[in-house]
Amino acid sequence: MGNLAVSYAGAGKVELIDTPYPEFELKDGPGVHPANIGRQVHHGVILKTIATNICGSDQHMVRGRTTAPEGLVLGHEITGEVVEVGRDVEFLKVGDVVSVPFNISCGRCRNCKTGQTGICLNVNPDRPGSAYGYVDMGGWVGGQAEYVLVPYADWNALKFPDRDQAMEKILDLTMLSDIFPTGFHGAVGAGVTVGSTVYVAGAGPVGIAAATSAQLLGAAVVIVGDLNEDRLAQARAMGCETVNVALGDPADQIEQILGVPEVDCAIDAVGFEARGHGHGAATEQPATVLNSIMEITRAGGSLGIPGLYVTGDPGAVDEAAKVGSLSMRFGLGWAKSHTFVTGQCPVMKYHRGLMNAILNDKVSIAKNVNATAISLKDAPKGYAEFDSGVAKKFVLDPHGLIGA
Incomplete structure (x- = not known):
């Protein structure tokens, strides 16, 4: 099975590329830290991406304002459905719909244990803190794709209580990842x-x-x-x-x-x-x-x-x-x-409370940021429009599930 994804193609350019379907092991690729190659991720899940957003932080890279390598798969704002569960995952099941913090954290280190999940010590060999699809963040593959691997899934993923309710409010809930x-x-x-x-x-x-x-x-x-x-x-x-x-x-x-x-x-x-x-x-x-x-x-x-x-x-x-x-x-x-x-927001500190505020109609974040769903294939156009300063937050819909 393939995996269509959005990648950085040099200053001012993004393109759609065919990438391998995720496995429970980190492979070599653009931006992957050599010490992370071959890392086993049996504690992870594979998500079918429901919504993944274009972020201003992505734009910094796409403008050529970082040291991001060409070919890097972009995307750290991820909401999806669990389609495969790793050997060591206990509490998530196939079919669960979850929000994924953009910070990758292990749940085991000194910082994670005190709620400082934005500066986890175990997921990036270069420095504290990690993220999907981002320069110098350990090389975890980004989520602007049809499928994505989420490590330490029992710890990282926030499960929505009810799938139908979540899909009704998906444009709001997708904002919980970042x-x-x-x-x-x-x-x-x-x-x-x-x-x-x-x-x-x-x-x-x-x-x-x-x-x-x-x-x-x-x-x-x-x-x-x-x-x-x-x-x-x-x-x-x-x-x-x-x-x-x-x-x-x-x-x-x-x-x-x-x-x-x-x-x-x-x-x-x-x-x-x-x-x-x-x-x-x-x-x-x-x-x-x-x-x-x-x-x-x-x-x-x-x-x-x-x-x-x-x-x-x-x-x-x-x-x-x-x-x-x-x-x-x-x-x-x-x-x-x-x-x-x-510093990076420790997303996990806030995401459950903000989820409850959304589900109980206390806030309309999607309306406020003018959330606008587009197809994965329209991502290059979305990046160009966002870079022009339009008052929109673009939400990529890789499988047409938001429109449905």
Whole structure:
């Protein structure tokens, strides 16, 4: 049996390729760490992919802004049906529909045992933390494919209680693998609580998920900043205030909204491809958002930083940024006693609670991010549209199950 998949084909390009059907063993391939080749995965399951989403993190690679090798199978946002169960799996059965955290974690190491599943010590020989279909993350094959292998499945996979209910809400539930928990982690890291005033930098899908999460946590006012008017309109449609940072410093616009030029909490949902504000909006300035949110967050406040920052960016604006060194005003953050919460979201910490919020109609994340289902064969078109800045979250439907 074959396995059609989406792969990175060089800067600005993705293509559909035929790949082998998964086995319970890691094979050699683009991006696979040599120490992981031949790794036995009898604790895994093979999923028939129901939904797998195009993520802004994928776009960083596709733009050629990482050291990702050509041929890498993409995709770390995975929801699927179990079709094969490994020898050592006890609790999952064929036919179960599950959400898969984008972090791969073993459930056995020191970090996993304390809930830090984003920095598992056993799944990536290079560094703590791993993900499907992502550069420098151990080489686990991505899920933008018809079928995918999920290791440590009893630990990693979140089983939905009822298949029919799950399929009815699949466009919401597919967001549990990454962007909804990531946005929620940003809001939690920023200390959002009842009555908070919150600034979210970035109105892409993660920014909208962070804004949704801030509302869910009881924020009094959520302000979303971006350059893209279509995305800002989407934020307003879900009840947020907005600022267009192309018009100038966010502080002035925030003061018009709140009466003061600062917020209680701020979230960076942009990451290392940030652009300048005001007249500098057309130029890339990777520390812009970090510096901006330090300026507008009150003394003693917290900054949630789910936006991606990398240690290798060959397309960076200067030599320092190519290795992740940015011109941050860290002294300002120190002077204001800010707390910084960074790194991969530990999805497992939040995904069950957010699943229950979805299943019980407490949140409409798919509507907020404008979830749009397309076929696997339309993935190249979806990547191109997403890169143009459309206010959509593209959900790939490899088997036509969402439409059905």
